[in-house]
Amino acid sequence: xxxxxxxxxxxxYGNLEAVRGVDFEIEEGEVFGLLGPNGAGKTTTVEILExxxxxxxxxxxxxxxxxxxxxxxxxxRIGVVLQQSQLWPNLTVRETHAIFAGYYxxxxxVDEVIALVGLVDxxxxxxxxxxxxxxxRLDLGIALVGDPDLVFLDEPTTGFDPQxxxxxWEMIRSLRSLGKTVLLTTHYLDEAEQLADRVAVLxxxxxxxxxxxxxxxxxxxxxxxRYRQDGEEVLVRTDEPTRVLADLASAAVARGEELEGLxxxxxxxxxxxxxxxxxxxxxxxxxxx
Amino acid sequence: xxxxxxRVGVRRPARRLFVHQLRSEQLVFWRSREAAFFIFLFPxxxxxxxxxxxxxxxxxxxxxxxxxxxxxxxxxxNTAFAGLAIQLVIRRESGILKRLRSTPLPPATYVxxxxxxxxxxxxxxxxxxxxxxxxxxxxxxxxxxxxxxxAVVIGAAVFAALGTATASVIRSAEGSSAVVNFILLPTxxxxxxxxxxxxxxxxxRAIGDVLPLRYFINLVNAVYLRGHGFWTQPQALAVLAAWGxxxxxxxxxxxxWEPRER
Ligand SMILES: Nc1ncnc2c1ncn2[C@@H]1O[C@H](COP(=O)(O)OP(=O)(O)O)[C@@H](O)[C@H]1O
Ligand SMILES: [Mg+2]
Numbered sequence: 001x002x003x004x005x006x007x008x009x010x011x012x013y014g015n016l017e018a019v020r021g022v023d024f025e026i027e028e029g030e031v032f033g034l035l036g037p038n039g040a041g042k043t044t045t046v047e048i049l050e051x052x053x054x055x056x057x058x059x060x061x062x063x064x065x066x067x068x069x070x071x072x073x074x075x076x077r078i079g080v081v082l083q084q085s086q087l088w089p090n091l092t093v094r095e096t097h098a099i100f101a102g103y104y105x106x107x108x109x110v111d112e113v114i115a116l117v118g119l120v121d122x123x124x125x126x127x128x129x130x131x132x133x134x135x136x137r138l139d140l141g142i143a144l145v146g147d148p149d150l151v152f153l154d155e156p157t158t159g160f161d162p163q164x165x166x167x168x169w170e171m172i173r174s175l176r177s178l179g180k181t182v183l184l185t186t187h188y189l190d191e192a193e194q195l196a197d198r199v200a201v202l203x204x205x206x207x208x209x210x211x212x213x214x215x216x217x218x219x220x221x222x223x224x225x226r227y228r229q230d231g232e233e234v235l236v237r238t239d240e241p242t243r244v245l246a247d248l249a250s251a252a253v254a255r256g257e258e259l260e261g262l263x264x265x266x267x268x269x270x271x272x273x274x275x276x277x278x279x280x281x282x283x284x285x286x287x288x289x
Numbered sequence: 290x291x292x293x294x295x296r297v298g299v300r301r302p303a304r305r306l307f308v309h310q311l312r313s314e315q316l317v318f319w320r321s322r323e324a325a326f327f328i329f330l331f332p333x334x335x336x337x338x339x340x341x342x343x344x345x346x347x348x349x350x351x352x353x354x355x356x357x358x359x360x361x362x363x364x365x366x367n368t369a370f371a372g373l374a375i376q377l378v379i380r381r382e383s384g385i386l387k388r389l390r391s392t393p394l395p396p397a398t399y400v401x402x403x404x405x406x407x408x409x410x411x412x413x414x415x416x417x418x419x420x421x422x423x424x425x426x427x428x429x430x431x432x433x434x435x436x437x438x439x440a441v442v443i444g445a446a447v448f449a450a451l452g453t454a455t456a457s458v459i460r461s462a463e464g465s466s467a468v469v470n471f472i473l474l475p476t477x478x479x480x481x482x483x484x485x486x487x488x489x490x491x492x493x494r495a496i497g498d499v500l501p502l503r504y505f506i507n508l509v510n511a512v513y514l515r516g517h518g519f520w521t522q523p524q525a526l527a528v529l530a531a532w533g534x535x536x537x538x539x540x541x542x543x544x545x546w547e548p549r550e551r
Contacts, residue, residue, distance in 0.1 A: 054548070072393075080391040085384030090320040099316075102309040103392040105302070146392070263548055 002048060002061070003028045003181040009058035011044050020042045020060070021207035026151075031172070031182040033196030035189065037277050041205040042185035043083050049183070050080055063150055065066050076105055079148035081139045083155050083185075089128035093119050093138055097145050104146035117141040117171060133164035138170060151175060151183045157191060169194055180281060187203075187275045196244050201276050208276045215273055223267070228260040307398050328372040329414055332364035333421055333549055339483060340426055347485050350514050353426035356484065358513050362506035363482035365444040368411040371469040373403070373452035378465040381456070386546045396546075409443045415441055436512045436519040443519070444505045447529045450536030451501065451519035457543035475501050501532040 004026040011019040019041045026032040034042050047053045049060060051067035056226050062069060065074045087096050097114060101107035114123050118136040122130060130138065136156060143151055157165045172195050175182050186192055192199045193213040200210045209216055222237040225245060238244045241264060318324055339356050347355035380386050389399060405423035422428035459465045477483060479497035486494055497503050504525040511517040
């Protein structure tokens with residue numbers, strides 16, 4: 001069974017169409033990344049699935065529930081990390097976990113969860129004394145304390161320094177080993193690549209590509225071959241880099257010349273992402289279409 | 290499953306959840322120094338202050354007793370109206386309310402335990418005011434404790450309804466304390482919380498005469514100073530009920546769980 005099924009999802013705020021027909025499915029136990037720049041509609045999509053916002057159109061099933069009319073066990077089974085939220089500043093990390101644990105029928109052991117998110121040293125510290133990264137780990141801890149089957153993480157590492165991000169990645173990987181289904185949003189490409197089994201690239205409320213990180217790089221973007229000839233920079237874009245390179249090389253050899261500054265570049269996931277999310281590209285595509 | 294088992298199975302977690310949330314609310318309240326000071330201690334300090342200013346009789350009763358009744362009125366509005374409104378705005382704008390919505394905690398349990406928690410704080414405050422009055426000025430305890438308790442619950446409920454309604458119209462956490470005190474302090478002066486109003490100009494007294502705090506203080510005066518049952522004050526009860534219902538209706542239509550500011 002799918003943990004999440006979304007089809008034809010739409011949501012507008014006044015005239016602004018934030019989500020314009022989104023379809024995807026997430027398997028149980030899968031880590032699914034929703035990748036896109038700011039304003040792409042990630043939070044809107046996720047908060048519709050969490051039951052915070054009402055959709056305008058489309059079908060949504062989350063753990064078999066319609067989040068707009070969830071059955072009693074829906075909130076027992078989901079864990080939520082919001083893009084932005086604070087907790088009670090004067091309570092300690094352990095007290096905060098214990099309060100949330102009390103809301104669930106079968107919570108996890110509070111100290112185990114605190115250890116899982118790496119806050120053992122801070123268990124008795126007040127929330128207001130935590131760093132940004134530690135607060136985010138607390139958000140993750142209280143999302144896990146109810147032992148959910150499905151965890152929503154809306155930009156869990158935005159604003160982290162590289163070290164804190166690595167640590168957060170480790171934690172999110174450990175969710176997979178716990179068998180949780182995870183829906184993660186991010187605008188960091190490397191994060192999606194590192195963590196997600198599959199990635200959907202969202203742009204202006206539409207999914208422009210879905211696949212494994214490896215599949216996303218096999219794309220229609222062409223390989224770039226660069227070299228200098230007579231002091232001029234030459235750039236060739238091609239789908240057949242082997243043949244083009246062979247031709248160029250044999251011609252150069254025949255002339256007794258060197259292909260100066262020769263570079264062959266396969267598109268990276270970054271290039272694909274930029275191409276998929278860049279607005280000029282869309283403008284061009286629309287002119288062609 | 291028998292009907293009995295179903296009832297127990299449903300009811301017991303609900304009560305457990307309520308008690309859990311009530312304890313959490315109490316922990317959150319008392320852990321915050323500002324709340325404990327401005328909401329709980331401030332009326333007690335004012336009582337000491339005013340008690341040293343006024344002497345003799347006010348409205349024919351010893352000044353410390355009349356002031357005690359007035360400060361119970363102020364304490365009620367300060368705790369259930371101002372304190373609750375400020376706490377709710379802060380929780381809404383900081384995203385705590387939103388975060389709680391995605392847990393299995395039912396909204397009614399949340400709101401119910403917050404109201405009972407507020408009532409507990411105010412009841413403790415009223416008890417502290419009586420103890421303080423007894424210790425400093427030899428004021429008596431209420432002769433009809435049942436009626437006094439009823440007045441406390443009625444007042445807390447009415448001002449809590451007005452507090453939640455006010456929270457619904459305040460947009461930012463930073464401004465919440467200013468807005469709420471801008472309403473509360475003039476109200477307290479106009480309704481005689483801090484001393485007699487008979488020397489005020491007529492129009493100010495007329496304003497005071499429509500405010501709910503005036504009627505709550507009337508109720509407390511009747512029960513505490515004159516030893517009447519709370520049910521002997523139909524006018525005060527009717528006006529308080531009207532304000533309470535208005536606050537409740539407004540809250541039901543305008544209350545929000547999610548931050549207003551984006
Ligand atoms: N509550 C709202 N009211 C009005 N506009 C909104 C609201 N939430 C989001 N938007 C707009 O919808 C678009 C998508 O926003 P969002 O879903 O937050 O994107 P993302 O999470 O990908 O950054 C943005 O243009 C944003 O300004
Ligand atoms: Mg977002």
